[in-house]
Amino acid sequence: MTQDMNLKPLRESQPILIVEDSTDDFEATKRAFSKANLHNPIKHVFNGEDALSYLRSDALTKPGLILLDLNMPGLDGRKTLEIIKQTPKLKKIPVVILTTSDDERDVKACYELGANTYIQKPVDFDGLIAAIRRLKEYWFEIALLPKEQGRG
């Protein structure tokens, strides 16, 4: 019963952190969000360092989901993922890898580092919308998350 009380799917109020160096890709993702009727607040950072400093800042509400690109200048996605999943306060935040690569090595490495989902960025925009839609279905309707998650 307690568990039921504590575990709930992601809510629309919870912000989603998008770590993406490409403004083009960020725009596409943002559009796909709205096409997919995903209306959570979005926080966009351009690299790993920014993402971590954002996540570590106590003042802010913790994001309910992180979309993480892998190939970025500076601290790249892999390293960022590793740090998030090794940080006790952050490791429970679901991390969705959204990247161009579909290389098995990347996929495998990300799951080993603790990634929760791995999505390859399709070139085709419709594909992206479909991917985001499925993402939404899963994280907002199927997966249960700890209660305190997403609260500051």
Next chain:
Amino acid sequence: MVRQMSIRSILLLIIGALTLMITLLAAGEMYGSMQRLARVTALRDASLLSNQLFDATERISVERDVALSMLHAPDPDTAADLKQRLAASRRAADDAMGRSMAAFDHYAFPELVPLRDAVRKHLELIRSLRLKVDAAADAPDSPEKRALAQRWSDEVTGLILETQNLWIGFIRHFTDIDPIVTQNLWVKHFARTITDYTGRERSLIGQLIVENADPTPKQISQLLYWRGVTEESWQMTRVLAQQSGLYAKIAPYYTDAYSHYSTMHDMIRDMFYVPGARHGGNYPISVDLWFELSTEASDSLSSLRGALIFETRKYVQGLIDDTRNQIAGQLVTFLIALILCVSSFRVILRRVIRPVNGMVDALVKATHGERAEFTLPINRGDEIGKLAEVLQAFHENLERIKSTAAELDRSESRLRAVVDHTLDGLITIDTKGMIKTFNHACERIFDYDASEVVGRNVKMLMPEPYHAEHDGYLARYKATGDAHIIGTAGREVTGRRKDGSVFPMDLSISVFTLEDGTYYSGIVRDITLRKEAEQELMGYTHALERSNKELDDFAYIASHDLKEPLRGIHNHSRFLLEDNEEKLDTESVGRLNRLVFLSQRMERLVNDLLYFSRLGRQELAVQPTEIGAVIDDVESTLDHFLEERSARIVMPLALPTIVCDKPRVTELFRNLITNAAKYNDKAEKIIEIGFLDSMKTADGAAMKNVFYVKDNGLGIVPEFHQEIFRIFKRLQAAQGPEEGTGVGLTFVKKIVERHGGQIWLESEPGKGTTFYFTLEASKNDSRHESKAAA
């Protein structure tokens, strides 16, 4: 049967021996008979000679008497008359004496020599006296003449005695041949003695009658002596003749001769044997009558002697004939025995000795390695036949052994040639490590001459630590059978050359056991060059791997980095369309849509490129895979696609289970099936999938374990049979956004090649295409029947 046959051989031998004995005995008998014949013949000759000698002495005594009569002749007329007779009697005496003495010369009895010489000397003396007798013939009576007459008479008598001595000496050599003949000879001797002494008596009495003189006392005693001798001789003649059985045959002659002698003697007995009986006046007997009487007596005596000679000759001839007959009989016996003996020995020779000799010879020759040309007496059934069969079997075995040995020799020399000319070194050692053989290649590899190493320990060819440890290895293997290297396909070790330099070599050792012990044979290969080549190759491989890695990385990075701007172009086009569709004219909208389409297509190309690079880069994950199930899987995923095109898959036979990378092989079949359905204008599109154990390609190469995917589609013209496997090569223009990029067959080829296989096709435009391929990864795996699928 066998024993009987051998008994026959033994009987033959006995008969042979018996007949041989008989032959030898007969030959001995015959030799004895021939010797006897020779002796009897000699006896006959001796008898004839003694007859001649008696004849000669008689003739001499006749000469003596005639000469005496002439010397005492009362008147010259009588003397002249007697002189005529004397000449005749002299010739007869010389003739007979000469012949006898010549005959004696044929006998070489040494003791005869002085006797013969004495006779000859006396003959000489007689001849000289003859001259004196002749000279004195016409001379008047005188004391000298009387003395000459006396001397003549004595000397002739002496000669006769000498001849008698010669005869006795001669006849002694023949007395042991036949007692009867000997006896008869004595009979003749006595008969001759009678003749001699009656002759003397006749002569003296004749002289007394002619001279009409009284006999002197000396003459009387002489006459009496002669008479005694004569009388004794008559007795001896008869007794001896009776003893020898001769008498019966000569009795009439003897009786006649003896009665003549007795009559004559009775007539004159009173006149000459009694001193002073005549009492003056003439003798009552004329000289003519006296000579007539004495001639009659002499003639009858001659008849007796003739009968004696005849009978003796007949007897001796009978002896000779008997002996000859005996010899003839013995000769016949001998010849028959000889023939029997020879023929039985011939049989023995043919049936026993020659086969045995032949076999012995064949065996001896066989022992010396020669081939004996000899017909074996087989199929005889006796021991010799059996022996021959054994010998033949032995011969055949020997021939077989010889040919086997020759074959072995050839094979040995072939082997030796192979061993000597093989490029690999071959060393044989015993369990102590001593080198037994060292071939040419070894000499080259180790730079040692075979003579330098054979008999020495093999560790001389090893550097440390093997050099020190090798004895230990051998001892351990011998004790425990624990081997590091024996029986392995080959192992890299290091060897040491004569100059001490060390080199890498490949060594495989096997153990084998011969009658005289266990040996190890090592095949040695100097792999210095191979090692260098390997090093070089490894360098190339590393370089190639690096290059491949770089290429893969390049493909990965390129495709990844290409995608991002591509996505940008795509999105911007989309957003432009979304945001400003109402502001844009139709042409601009068309172009933007075209941009969207092209960017999508380019994404697929990049993805294919990426996949292709991954196919080459990633390791195969092989597992036993049921190909039938793979097809079923592909069929179900392409269900809609196939149905839409009225295409169906047929599998006439069950497909095997092979070891392969299942996802890749699935990909392979999916591509081929897709192509087969896609490039097909037939109303009913049939895709046949199968497997062939072996087949021949169009250009005649034999292939094994071949899969095929056959369609009844458009077909491919020959000039494109290679082209179609090129990446992004398409034979038809893309018809729409769903059209492939033209990489399917490139992937298929890559997957086949990654499995170590080959792919080729046979096609007839308008009729269809068959893709054949092999997946070598499956080659050595046992195939399993999978469930049949239609």
